[in-house]
Amino acid sequence: MREDLAGVIDAWQGKKILVIGDMVADIYLDGRISRISREAPVLVLEQAGEKVVAGGAANVVNNVATLGGEAYAVGLLGDDSGAQGLRSILAGNRAHIEGLLPDRGRPTISKTRVIAGGRATVSQQIVRIDKESKEPVSQEMEAALLSYIESILPQMQGIVLSDYGAGTITEPIKEHLIAYARRCGIPSFVDSRYDIRRFRGIGFVKQNDSELATALGRDLPDEAALELAGKELLREMDADGVLVTRGEKGMSLFERGGMVHHVPVTDRSEVFDVSGAGDTCVSAAVLALAAGAPPRIATELSNYAAGIAVRKLGTSTVSAAELRRTLAM
Numbered sequence: 001m002r003e004d005l006a007g008v009i010d011a012w013q014g015k016k017i018l019v020i021g022d023m024v025a026d027i028y029l030d031g032r033i034s035r036i037s038r039e040a041p042v043l044v045l046e047q048a049g050e051k052v053v054a055g056g057a058a059n060v061v062n063n064v065a066t067l068g069g070e071a072y073a074v075g076l077l078g079d080d081s082g083a084q085g086l087r088s089i090l091a092g093n094r095a096h097i098e099g100l101l102p103d104r105g106r107p108t109i110s111k112t113r114v115i116a117g118g119r120a121t122v123s124q125q126i127v128r129i130d131k132e133s134k135e136p137v138s139q140e141m142e143a144a145l146l147s148y149i150e151s152i153l154p155q156m157q158g159i160v161l162s163d164y165g166a167g168t169i170t171e172p173i174k175e176h177l178i179a180y181a182r183r184c185g186i187p188s189f190v191d192s193r194y195d196i197r198r199f200r201g202i203g204f205v206k207q208n209d210s211e212l213a214t215a216l217g218r219d220l221p222d223e224a225a226l227e228l229a230g231k232e233l234l235r236e237m238d239a240d241g242v243l244v245t246r247g248e249k250g251m252s253l254f255e256r257g258g259m260v261h262h263v264p265v266t267d268r269s270e271v272f273d274v275s276g277a278g279d280t281c282v283s284a285a286v287l288a289l290a291a292g293a294p295p296r297i298a299t300e301l302s303n304y305a306a307g308i309a310v311r312k313l314g315t316s317t318v319s320a321a322e323l324r325r326t327l328a329m
Contacts (some may be wrong), residue, residue: 002327005301009320009327011291013068015282016155020074020145020177021057021162021169025082025110028053030200033118043126045116052085055111057162059317060191063283064160065093066317069290069306072152074099075168076141082108093317099148103130103141106133109166142170149173153180154284158290160282161199165193178202187289191282197236204289205242206232206282212244223262230254241295243285245278245306251297261296266326280309280318 031045054062057075064071073090076288077083086108090097109132117123137145145168159181163169178201181188188203190196195205196215212229213220220226226244232241234254242254250264284305288298304326308318 004297005304005327006324007069008288008291008293008301009323010298011293012287013320015157015287015290016070016072017064017158017160017286017290018072018074018149018152018156019057019061019064019160019162020149020173021060021100021160022109022164022166023058023061023073023075023086023168024054024056024164025058025086026053026055026086027051027082027110027112029112030123031112031114032115033116033121043116045114052082052089054086054089056109056164056166057160058086058090059279060160060162060283061090061095062093062317063183063280063305064287065090065095065228065284066319067287067323068320069158069283069287071095072099072156073097074145074149076101076103076106076137076145078102078106078108079104080108081144082110098148099145099152101141101144103138103256105138105270106135107131109164121269137167137170142172143326145173146176149176157186158286159186159188160286161188161190161192161202162279162282163190163195163199165194174199187286188284189286189289191278196233200237201239203240204285204295205237205239206245206285207233207242208278209247209249226252227254227260230260231258243281243299243302245281249307251299251303252279253295255295259296259297260282261299263303266304277306277309280316281306284318284323 028051030049032048034044034046037044061071061073112129114127116126190199191203191206194233240256244252253261281302285302288301305318
């Protein structure tokens with residue numbers, strides 16, 4: 001076992017991490033094919049099961065908790081079954097859910113996947129239905145989120161902003177958290193799918209290679225282009241580091257001061273599903289930084305953790321025990 005890495009896993013147990021962002025309920029409706037409808041040329045399915053999985057920022061919360069951190073979830077939920085499912089999942093992993101505030105004016109963000117199959121057929125997704133409010137967060141709910149954040153911030157040892165474009169992280173919330181992290185010297189991470197430049201001044205930035213290319217408005221055909229892009233984004237963000245996930249090519253970390261670290265994938269043999277692997281990566285990285293590990297070591301651990309996640313189907317979590325076993329191989 002890599003003793004230096006294993007020691008960091010021990011050190012991050014119980015670290016208090018605030019995770020704020022767009023909490024998503026990934027809902028899977030399992031249907032058995034019954035017949036063709038008389039009303040339209042479509043399948044009639046008999047519902048055989050329903051499962052709610054933590055997605056978006058909720059998946060970061062879940063991974064922080066299963067890796068051994070003390071996760072504090074902050075976000076907005078509706079008054080619906082998706083909200084009930086997320087609260088149950090996160091509380092079941094001992095995450096703090098007091099910061100998941102009910103906003104009856106908006107639904108819980110959800111992605112409902114209808115899966116169809118039969119006794120002699122392979123089940124497959126036939127449609128996805130997304131639901132979220134397009135309205136800005138109200139001043140009342142923003143104030144309630146800020147009030148809760150203020151009440152727990154003095155205890156926090158790491159902060160993650162998980163932005164999936166649904167508007168939970170408002171400008172005042174973003175500015176307050178970035179300024180606090182800088183002032184108090186605690187690690188902060190942002191993972192933003194659509195608008196990374198909003199988060200200038202954050203400690204660490206996570207992007208995949210496709211998001212990085214989109215953010216800079218150009219293709220990244222080779223490693224030289226990727227290095228230029230990573231360094232450019234680092235300067236623009238005034239960050240301590242930019243962590244770029246690169247699929248089968250591993251990860252690249254660009255640090256303030258010019259250091260670049262390329263970390264290859266840990267296992268190319270079995271990649272089933274990359275869903276949620278970025279959330280696992282951020283969770284392990286912020287825990288490692290909170291435990292005092294240097295950014296390069298945090299990147300190595302996050303790479304191992306993400307390597308476990310991609311060998312699982314669907315959005316999933318990684319435990320500290322799984323990570324230790326992988327390091328021991």
